[in-house]
Amino acid sequence: MKVLRVHLVGWTASFRYPIFITGYQPTLPVPPVSTIYGLISAAKGDYVTPLNTKVGYVMRSEAKGVDLETIYMLSTDNSAKSNVYKREFLLNPDLYLYLTDLSFKEIFKKPEYPLLLGRSSDLMMVEEVKEVDLMQKHGNKRVGGTVVPFEEEGIWGPLQALPMYFSNTIPREAIGIKSYYVLENFIEYDGDSFWYDDELDWGVYLHGQENISQKQ
Amino acid sequence: MNNVNGFMLIDAPASALNNAGPDIGAKTENTIAVKKIRRGRGEYVYVSGQAFRFWMRSSLENVFGWELSPIEREAKIAFTAADPFKYPDDDVFGYMRAIGKKSGITLTRVSPFKCSPLISVTPVNIVNDFGVMARHEGDPVPYEHEFYSTVLKGIFSLDLDSVGRFSSENKTGYMNITEAYKKEWEEHNCFIEDDGRTVVLPLEIRAKRASDLIGVLPYIFGGAKQTSHLTDVSPKFLVLTILNCGNNIFMNIAVDDKGEASINVKALKEVILDYRENIVSDVYIGKREGFIDEYNEDLKQMVDEINNTLENVKVHFLTVNEAVSKFQQVVSDFYKR
Numbered sequence: 001m002k003v004l005r006v007h008l009v010g011w012t013a014s015f016r017y018p019i020f021i022t023g024y025q026p027t028l029p030v031p032p033v034s035t036i037y038g039l040i041s042a043a044k045g046d047y048v049t050p051l052n053t054k055v056g057y058v059m060r061s062e063a064k065g066v067d068l069e070t071i072y073m074l075s076t077d078n079s080a081k082s083n084v085y086k087r088e089f090l091l092n093p094d095l096y097l098y099l100t101d102l103s104f105k106e107i108f109k110k111p112e113y114p115l116l117l118g119r120s121s122d123l124m125m126v127e128e129v130k131e132v133d134l135m136q137k138h139g140n141k142r143v144g145g146t147v148v149p150f151e152e153e154g155i156w157g158p159l160q161a162l163p164m165y166f167s168n169t170i171p172r173e174a175i176g177i178k179s180y181y182v183l184e185n186f187i188e189y190d191g192d193s194f195w196y197d198d199e200l201d202w203g204v205y206l207h208g209q210e211n212i213s214q215k216q
Numbered sequence: 217m218n219n220v221n222g223f224m225l226i227d228a229p230a231s232a233l234n235n236a237g238p239d240i241g242a243k244t245e246n247t248i249a250v251k252k253i254r255r256g257r258g259e260y261v262y263v264s265g266q267a268f269r270f271w272m273r274s275s276l277e278n279v280f281g282w283e284l285s286p287i288e289r290e291a292k293i294a295f296t297a298a299d300p301f302k303y304p305d306d307d308v309f310g311y312m313r314a315i316g317k318k319s320g321i322t323l324t325r326v327s328p329f330k331c332s333p334l335i336s337v338t339p340v341n342i343v344n345d346f347g348v349m350a351r352h353e354g355d356p357v358p359y360e361h362e363f364y365s366t367v368l369k370g371i372f373s374l375d376l377d378s379v380g381r382f383s384s385e386n387k388t389g390y391m392n393i394t395e396a397y398k399k400e401w402e403e404h405n406c407f408i409e410d411d412g413r414t415v416v417l418p419l420e421i422r423a424k425r426a427s428d429l430i431g432v433l434p435y436i437f438g439g440a441k442q443t444s445h446l447t448d449v450s451p452k453f454l455v456l457t458i459l460n461c462g463n464n465i466f467m468n469i470a471v472d473d474k475g476e477a478s479i480n481v482k483a484l485k486e487v488i489l490d491y492r493e494n495i496v497s498d499v500y501i502g503k504r505e506g507f508i509d510e511y512n513e514d515l516k517q518m519v520d521e522i523n524n525t526l527e528n529v530k531v532h533f534l535t536v537n538e539a540v541s542k543f544q545q546v547v548s549d550f551y552k553r
Contacts, residue, residue, distance in 0.1 A: 009467060011332050011371075042462065045217065065253030067264050067333075068236050072287060080287045091253050091260070091335075110494060112217050114373045114462040120310075120330045121265025123371055125467040170322060172388050 001195065003056075006097040006108045007128040008039075013061065013093035014118040018162065018174075027088040029184035030059045030145055031117065032162040033207045034174070036097065039124075040104070045112025047168045050176075053101035054208025056195070058145040061090035093117055095124075098134065098197075098204050105129055134204060137196035143203035144186030150179035152205075154191040157181040164207070218496060220374040220430065220547065221459050223466035224451035225367055225477065226334060227507055231447040232363040233334075233439035234263040239362070247360040250342060258339025261364050263439070265333045268370065271438030271449065272329070272429070273305050279435045280428045285311075298323045300382055300392065301400040301417070304425045307380060326389040328379050329429060331372035337470045337477035340364045363445060367477035369470040374429060376458065376550055380422030383414045423551040427544040430456065434537050452507035453479065454536055456543045458497035458550060465491050481514040488522055492529055497546050499531045502539030 015028040015035055036055050041048045067087050072080045095117065108129045115124040147162060148155050164176030186202065194203030232250050239249035253260045276282040285303035300307035310327030342364050350356035382392040382401075393401075393415060401408075407416040416422075434450050455466055465487045471480045488499055501515065519531045532542065 011335055011467065063253055063255035065251075065262070066236075067251065069264065069266055091255055110460070111462040114219060114330055114375070114464060116330070119265075120327055121332055123330060123332050123373065123464045123467070125464045127468075168387060170386055170388050170391060 001100070001134045002102065002131055003134050003195075004097075004099040004102050004105055004108075005128075005130050005132045005197070006099070006104075006126060007130075008093075008095045008097065008115065008117070008124045009127050010093045010095075010117055010122060010124040012089050012091060012118075013059075013122045014087065014089040017160070023085060025085060025087040027064070027090060027118075028160065028162075028182060029061070029064075029090070030147060030182060031057070031095075032147060032180070034163045034165045035118070036207075037165045039097075039115060039117060040099070040107075042113040042115055043111035044104070044107050049165050050208045053099050053104065054206045055100075056098035056146070056204035056206040057095060058200075058202055058204065059093060059095040060145050061093045063091040065089055065091060089118075089122075093122075093124075096197075096200065098195075098206065100206065100208070102131060105131070132197065132199065134195035135198055136192065137198075137203075138192060140188055140190055141194065141196055141203045142186040142201070143189045143194050143205070144183040145202075146205055147180035147182050148205050150181060152181070152191075152193055154189055155181050155183070156187065157183050217460070217462055218376045218550070219459050219462060220372075220376060220426075221455075221457055221463075221465060222372045222374075222430075222433075223455040223469060224370050224372075224433070225337070225453040225470060225479075225507075226370065226449055227452045228368055228447050228449070229365045230363055231365070231439070231445050232361060232441040233368075233447060233449065234267045235361075235440050242360065244358065244360055246358075247344070248362065250362045250364060252340075252342065253335075255339075259342060261336045261340050261342065261366060261368075263334040263368065265331050267438070268331050268334055269309060269329075271436055272331075272432065273309065274438060275432045275436045276305065276428060278437070279432050282428070298325065298392075299397075299400065300325065300380075301397065301404050301406075304428075307382075307417075308374075308425055308429055321391070321394060323391055323393070324389050325382070325392040326378070328375040329372065330374075332370050334368035334370040336364075336366040337369050338366065338472040338475050340366045361441070363441070367470075369477075371464055371466055373462070373464060374426060376426055376547070379426045380417035381414060382416075383410075385413055419551045423548040426551070427547045430547055431540060431544045434540050451502070451536060452504040454502040454539060455484070455499065456502075456539065457495055457499040458546065459491065459494050460496050461494050463491070463494070477508070479508065479511050479515070481511060481518050485518045485522065488529065488531065489525070492526055495529045497543075497550070499529060500539040500543045500546075501531065501533045502536035503533070504536050 163174035167173040234251045236249045236251045239247040285306045298311040298313040310325040312324045348356040383390045401415045469484045519533045522531045
């Protein structure tokens, strides 16, 4: 299958665990699907959802650090109180995106808004935009650096409830929340639910509309 | 979308620019650790993006007299806090303000200025310094703090189209203002666009805000422990240009060369050539004499080669202050196109 592969690099990235509201803010080791659709929306300069394109991704990083941040808690009487909390972030994120809609090629060559992976300090650079062939490879392959829906047979790892994408309203609503395996490291996988990138030698799980309808 | 793309190197000899508080597990109870990331065997020190933004804000106040948006204030009109007409830092650095459940309106503005943390280019040897407080009667109080010598890299982008342009679109990040600001925008002689959904400040105000933000770079002051370390945090190497897209193209030009921070001149040349179609201004490279002078010849050669090859883009190799003041003019002229 012909897909678009976009390689992005950055210095830092952070993906908040949705269940932590205050106190220590850990980061997920890989972005949720919703972050990926946010990144694609920034590139297009318009709202992109799983209805527009299916996406797969593999992200690795080199280390994890902890930052101290000040937040200002505003109250209704217009006063503000400061508080310091710890927030984790990832060093040198390296992200390969796979998009089934090839028309995004021009969009990633000339992204509309600055590309960010997480928060406003997590700036990203497009390193390469390329059309590649994903193959069906039966038998053993390594998969990781991504999230995979819980029901997928043959996959194992920590589970986390994550959204698929966010609505374009105020307030934003998380849509398609379900359980995902969060695959930080690569594992050996035997099934056929992943496509295979021959050049980089890893499996690619495609998230998108077909996956939603199959599982519902 | 037109963005200023900037890259900088900051020389930090014997510095402790951003601290992470008490070092839990240190020999003594009062050791203050610098912010750092461990990667493999090496430690990389950093200054958080939040801290750098604070340096920018406070320097803009000190150098250009910006009136900064106060965090505490009295409620006089509907929403006084997030006021991008009155306070230039609200405009350029963005805001989020929950107005309350009753009115159901939350104002948010995506920051037109975005910056990375400053991160050391190479792994760093962090030194533990020992000090005492002994000016009082009785036992002296010992304390320790960490510091380092390194070169920090940072990038930033400034969305020129968004500076001084405020929308009331009902989308997160785009609900900058409401009708309650009408008096403000009338006082500032703003233009109204998109059937009233977008309010735009006069060009000269937008040009001043954007060019001040660039112009403050050589005068930027900030960082922790300045009383005992006094680090000059103004950039010693700087690349500035305007791109018509949101790619941050200068992320790979500082590299670790056998433990020394160095400039990958080849990579810098490659991105300028690769993105020639997206670069809408000239490229300004500023370097302070005395800082990584071994790259002077390579940089001059690269500048000549590009200037001989490209028609639409010229590269200027100047001192930091010259590069900044010329580029300030470029930014101002951008609004008068």
